[in-house]
Amino acid sequence: MWFIGVDGGGSKCRALISDEKGRTLGVGLGGPANPLHGYEQAVASVMSAIRDALHDAGLERRALTESIACLGLAGVNLPSLRQRMLAWQHPFAGLHLVTDLHIACRAAHDGGDGAVIISGTGSCGVAVVGDTETIFGAHGFPMGDKGSGAWLGLEALRYYLLADDGFVERGALYKAFQQHFQTDDALAIIEVMAGKGSSAYAALAKLVFNSAEQHDEHAIAMLKDGANYLDQLADKLLRCGPPRLTMVGGLTECWQPWLRADIAAQLEPALIAPEAAAAKLAHAQAHKRSA
Template sequence: MKASDETPVYLAADCGGTSCRVRLFDEDGQLLCEGWGGPANASLGLEAVLSEIFRATRDALAKLDGPTIPLSRLHAGFAMAGLVETERRKEFLRTPHPFASMTAETDAFVAQLGAFAGGDGGLLITGTGSCGFAVKGKEKFYIGGWGFPVSDQGSGARLGHLAVRRALQAYDNILPSSPFCKKLLAEVGIHPAEVSRWARTAKPADYGALAAIVIEHAHAEDEVAKNLVLTVAKEVNQLIRALVKRGVGEIHHIGGFAEPIRPWLDKAYGRYEAQARGDVFDGALRLINNRTGLINKTGKVRI
């Protein structure tokens, strides 16, 4: 691709609570390169999110063969976790940016768009956070996804948060201990005062990172860990049931916590499981090309 080439280049970004991943595509939809950044949930603020998107984009551009592509040539579409609050959405629309165009929607909205190729269906995300989203004809609706700690049931952060509380209860001899409790405390602080200090600055991603410890010990038949996983699995079942009650017949389940929690879910809901026709990046491309979602028309800036 020549530096003087003015053909469109598309930047699709998956902005989650744990990391930000971007992919660049040419006008034919062929993948050019991929890059990574840090946590990019909208609840962290748009300045922080865009900083991670820029970092991930530069990481991707550094892997590109030939001359680099200026940000001003990129048509950007973001699947952004946490982009549900009215003020955050307004902030997105008024934020200056260096791209040729910039549009965004919630991660659930964009992932559903990709999974069902713009058609009807339900999308359940369980990652650091959680959210359900469905399209039924002209109706679109969300279930959950209001952020940690008031929502995000059935998520990795929710499991990690429950795990820290349970480990402290074991330390205080309120409830029985187990190898899992000792391992968990070794990660965040042996003494309750250390755990309390850790928790004062802990973000959802920090709690979500503890989920793997719980899952590992649950598979090893640690009863404390197993009960925690079953508690969170029940919450995921509730999210699925809520979508089904709204008349959603097909549900695609994605997210970094989807596979770890899947063996613990109610098998009866398997009949609603749908195979995806595309992924979140396909959804982001549709978002850009269909001019769907939030379209930022603010003047450009150079960075």
């Protein structure tokens, strides 16, 4: 029996295959895996990451029929998406479906109590203390996800369009947009971004951080706004009484210098990788099934 763990977010997903003794056999990487922004894309990304992990482990595809998989995916906190993913005709012997934030919290504290702030493509906060799980955010882009890469990218695009029309000053961030898209035509940029999902907007976030380093006042204002939200999110999580607080996601290192000093000082590193936590959960589910 093999155990597959998948951590799937808005920009990429990672898979890990382990054996009965918990030893990692192979790892793999796939694309965006949030079914809110495309069910078919999410399934394809999950399977791509798992195929990579199979290849890395030296296992044949038929090993999937002898595997228990745990998928931690963004978006499956929404009931309709959860039901659709559960209806998937998957190739595994068994499937356990949870949210990516549940996996992130288990990974951050290796299954113990604690709280985690997530800021990657999306954003949210979760605290697990005893039998109580408390979630803040996780509303999805563009309605929510303040302090995330996608939110920051959308704020930056809105600024660019205002600056292009002369409503606000054209600073380093304005120039960074033109260099990134290789055009000074605002309509051409709109055409590129029209209909794009959260990962495309998240790809613009680094332009804001880079422009802030060049003292762009609009970039700095965006980062202060996002950091203030993340500070408040941390405050709410800490009021739940968790023994540890961790921040994870692709923008963690970028945000930390912008956080309040007392919040930054309390952040502790994640103990294991999310996909490893998912594989552990798959192993635990297998033992429950056989009990």
